[in-house]
Amino acid sequence: MARLNTSARLRRISQRGTRHGGRPPAKRPRADERTTAHRLQWAALAAASLPGIAALAALLFTWASVEQSGEQLRIAEQGQVTGRFNAAIGNLASSAVDIRLGGIYGLERLMQNAPDEQPTVVTLLTAYVREHTRDPANGRADAHPATDVQAAMTVLANRDPARDGRGAFDLRNVHLRHLGYMGMWNPNRQRVTGINxxxxxxxxxxxxxxxxxxxxxxxxxxxxxxxxxxxxxxxxxxxxxxxxxxxxxxxxxxxxxxxxxxxxxxxxxxxxxxxxxxxxxxxxxxxxxxxxxxxxxxxxxxxxxxxxxxxxxxxxxxxxxxxxxxxxxxxxxxxxxxxxxxxxxx
CATH class of the missing domain: 2.160.20.80 (E3 ubiquitin-protein ligase SopA)
Incomplete structure (x- = not known):
């Protein structure tokens, strides 16, 4: 009889709590609800990342385009160097001294603009001097070097020797009696330099x-x-x-x-x-x-x-x-x- 009274009292207390706004115990979310929430979170994260991914893709595309353009530019420059080199060599073979001078000064500009070509230019110009000074000019002791030979020696004298690399500076047995002064005025240093x-x-x-x-x-x-x-x-x-x-x-x-x-x-x-x-x-x-x-x-x-x-x-x-x-x-x-x-x- 006592146990029945106690159960009755508990039911009445529970009913009063419900009538006075009491909240029932919280329910735990089901598994399908948790999965849906996670998917929404990943979707939000992906949406937030889209601008960064797009920027990265654009950066990679730009880099690839620059690399391709750079390679094309290098090929074009090499083609220009080859063309200038061939033109200068052609001028050196001319019978006209002014055209030969143009070839010599063309090679000088090539050395300045394309330092990697200097060893080849040095070897070529020294060979040119040797070929054109095998014997004393006209057999006269007072003869001076020809204009183109003097120009070639001046170009060689004013190069940067540090860039010679494997260039062969071979002037054995040349006849350069009365060779003129080859120094050049350096405006930056305000003095004559050269003859290297x-x-x-x-x-x-x-x-x-x-x-x-x-x-x-x-x-x-x-x-x-x-x-x-x-x-x-x-x-x-x-x-x-x-x-x-x-x-x-x-x-x-x-x-x-x-x-x-x-x-x-x-x-x-x-x-x-x-x-x-x-x-x-x-x-x-x-x-x-x-x-x-x-x-x-x-x-x-x-x-x-x-x-x-x-x-x-x-x-x-x-x-x-x-x-x-x-x-x-x-x-x-x-x-x-x-x-x-x-x-x-x-």
């Missing part, structure tokens, strides 16, 4: 009376080269090979001749005032009547050299070796620095 022939091969060449002032000839091969009366004041000939070269009566004031290999070379009556000859190899060289006031000959090898009437006034002979030198007694050694020098009378 480092590591060039002038072996056996005739460069007599050539104007090579301030030229860069470091490391050049000039064995047996004729440089008589050449103008080389201020030139850089460091590490050059001048074995048996003839520099008689040439002008080398303040030139850099450090570490040159000049065994058996001729420096008769040569102007070497204040020249740098540190570490130079001058064994058996002829310095007869040479002028060397203020020259730097530290560590120079002058063994068996002929020093007749040479002027070493104020020269630095520190560590120089003059063992076996000839005609030492006729040379002038006033105010020289002789620390550790060998072969000189005390």
């Amino acid at each position: 022939f480092p590591d060039a091969d002038f072996s056996g060449a005739d460069l007599g009376d050539a104007d090579l002032e301030h030229a860069r000839l470091s490391g050049a091969a000039m064995a047996d080269t004729d440089l008589q009366e050449a103008g080389l004041d201020g030139a850089d000939l460091s590490d050059a090979v001048l074995t048996n070269a003839d520099l008689a009566r040439s002008r080398l004031a303040q030139a850099d001749l450090s570490r040159i290999q000049a065994a058996g070379a001729h420096f008769e009556d040569t102007d070497l005032k204040k020249a740098g000859l540190e570490g130079a190899s001058l064994r058996r060289a002829s310095l007869v009547g040479a002028s060397l006031p203020g020259a730097i000959l530290r560590g120079a090898d002058l063994r068996e050299a002929d020093l007749r009437d040479a002027d070493f006034t104020g020269a630095d002979l520190t560590g120089a070796d003059l063992t076996g030198a000839k005609n030492v007694s006729t040379a002038e050694f006033k105010d020289t620095i002789r620390t550790n020098a060998r072969g000189l009378p005390s």
